Amino acid sequence: MERNFDRRDFLRLAGLGGVVFASGLAGCASYGASKTSDFSFVQLSDSHWGFNGPAINPEAGTTLKRAVAEVNALALAPDFIVFTGDLTHTTDDPQVRRARMREFRAIVADLKVRDIHFLAGEHDASLDRGAAFMEFFGPTHYSFDYRGVHFVALDNVSDPAARIGEEQLAWLKADLAGLSKQAPIVVLTHRPLFDLAPQWDWATRDGDQAMAILLPYENVTVFYGHIHQNNDHLTGHIAHHAAKSLIFPLPAPGSQPKREPLRWDAAHPFQGLGYRAVASTGKDVPLSISERNIAPG
Numbered sequence: 001m002e003r004n005f006d007r008r009d010f011l012r013l014a015g016l017g018g019v020v021f022a023s024g025l026a027g028c029a030s031y032g033a034s035k036t037s038d039f040s041f042v043q044l045s046d047s048h049w050g051f052n053g054p055a056i057n058p059e060a061g062t063t064l065k066r067a068v069a070e071v072n073a074l075a076l077a078p079d080f081i082v083f084t085g086d087l088t089h090t091t092d093d094p095q096v097r098r099a100r101m102r103e104f105r106a107i108v109a110d111l112k113v114r115d116i117h118f119l120a121g122e123h124d125a126s127l128d129r130g131a132a133f134m135e136f137f138g139p140t141h142y143s144f145d146y147r148g149v150h151f152v153a154l155d156n157v158s159d160p161a162a163r164i165g166e167e168q169l170a171w172l173k174a175d176l177a178g179l180s181k182q183a184p185i186v187v188l189t190h191r192p193l194f195d196l197a198p199q200w201d202w203a204t205r206d207g208d209q210a211m212a213i214l215l216p217y218e219n220v221t222v223f224y225g226h227i228h229q230n231n232d233h234l235t236g237h238i239a240h241h242a243a244k245s246l247i248f249p250l251p252a253p254g255s256q257p258k259r260e261p262l263r264w265d266a267a268h269p270f271q272g273l274g275y276r277a278v279a280s281t282g283k284d285v286p287l288s289i290s291e292r293n294i295a296p297g
Contacts, residue, residue, distance in 0.1 A: 039079045039147045040279040042071055042113075045225030046245035048123060049107070050100040051089040056248045056261045059269070064107055066294055067246050067275060072112045078277065080146070081113050084225040084243060085121030085157060085190030087137075094132065097124075101136040117144070121190045121226065122157040122201075130158035141168055143175050149280060150179060154189040156204040162191060163205045173213050184280075187214065187222040192242065194235055197253040202227055211235050221287060227253065228261075229272065230291055241289065244274040270294040 047064045057063065071081065088100040101124070108116065118137040125133045130140045140155035152175060156164050164172075179185070187193075193207035204210070214220050220238045228245035231253070248261040249272030265271050274293040281288060 038279070038281055039149075040076070040277060042074075042078045042081045042275060042277050043084060043223055043243050044071075044081065044246060044275045045084040045243040046086040046121065046228055046247060047083070047104065048086055048089040048245070048247040049104040050091065050096070051247050053248075053261070055263055057264055060247060063246050063270070063273060063294065064104070065110075066270075068108060068110050070292075070295065071275070072110070074277070077113055079113075080115035080117065081111060082117045082188055082223070083108075083119060084188055084223060085119045086123045086225065086245075087118065087121065087133075088124055089247075090123040090127065092127065094128065097128070097132050098135070101132060105136055117151075117153065117188070119153050119188055119190055120155060120157050122160075122162075125155075125158045126160045129160075130155065133158075141171065147280070149184045149186055150176075151186045151188060152176075154187060154193075154210065156189055156191045156193070156207070161205060162201065162203065164207070164210055169206070169209055169213065172210060176213065176217065179217070181216055182218050185214070185217055185220045187220060189222065189224045191226045192224055192233070192240060193222060194233060194240065196227065196231070196233070197259075200253070200259040202253060202259075211238070214238060223278075241276075243276055244272065244291070244293075246273055246275070246294070249273065269296040 044067055049064055051060050087104050088097065091097050120130055120133040120140050125140065133140060140158050141153055143150065143152045152172065154164060154172065155168060156162060159165055191204045192202055193204050193210050196202040215236055215238065218237065222238060222240040223243065224240065225243050227242045228248065228250040229242060230244060231242040233240040250259060250261060262272065274291060277290045277292060279288045
């Protein structure tokens with residue numbers, strides 16, 4: 001069933017919270033209403049299930065559950081949900097890693113929306129090249145189509161050197177080869193595909209090669225996680241949007257010598273934690289984004 005979104009519908013989807021703005025895929029309308037139709041999705045990221053640090057987040061055991069409850073309570077249910085990595089917090093113990101993934105999967109099973117797409121983060125995958133992640137959540141890179149938009153999930157975390165790798169780059173090129181240069185494309189990934197703060201591991205070592213493959217396509221938007229905050233960037237005409245975390249915020253890129261989690265503020269609980277709602281409206285600026293904060297209480 002197709003839905004025609006207007007601003008009121010999108011604010012209902014977004015839970016009447018956060019900042020609404022438009023970005024990317026600006027050619028969808030010219031690409032043709034017959035080829036694309038309205039839909040929405042929610043992006044959640046960096047839940048780090050299993051993290052324990054009372055000074056950083058004394059509610060670490062409830063924050064993911066709060067996010068699930070908030071998404072379930074949205075007045076207009078999204079068509080699908082994406083998790084862009086670091087589902088669990090890193091551990092050297094393979095059994096604990098799998099236990100955390102099992103617990104994470106049980107929590108998100110309470111989501112009313114059943115169409116959920118998972119990506120790995122380095123906390124999930126870098127110590128075993130994604131073996132445990134694939135046991136619980138499937139492939140680490142893949143693509144799918146939804147109502148005229150092509151989605152690509154890239155894996156830039158299974159390689160501990162933060163590379164996509166030649167094999168996956170060749171897959172990406174082949175995956176896009178059959179598309180029109182005007183086709184709307186959404187790329188989902190964990191690390192940024194550009195050098196945001198390489199000294200903090202906020203980069204992909206061969207991200208420039210992925211961008212070289214993507215740049216000939218006129219309507220591409222990238223959604224990623226990893227940096228635990230909203231950040232917007234342009235590579236040519238391609239917009240990149242980082243998502244907030246569900247566990248703790250991190251400082252602005254390069255703003256201090258070390259990348260350390262920001263401390264919990266008891267006066268403003270859950271500050272800096274949240275998720276986003278995205279709607280493709282099929283109009284002149286068809287991609288609307290709303291940043292939503294986790295609500296205290």
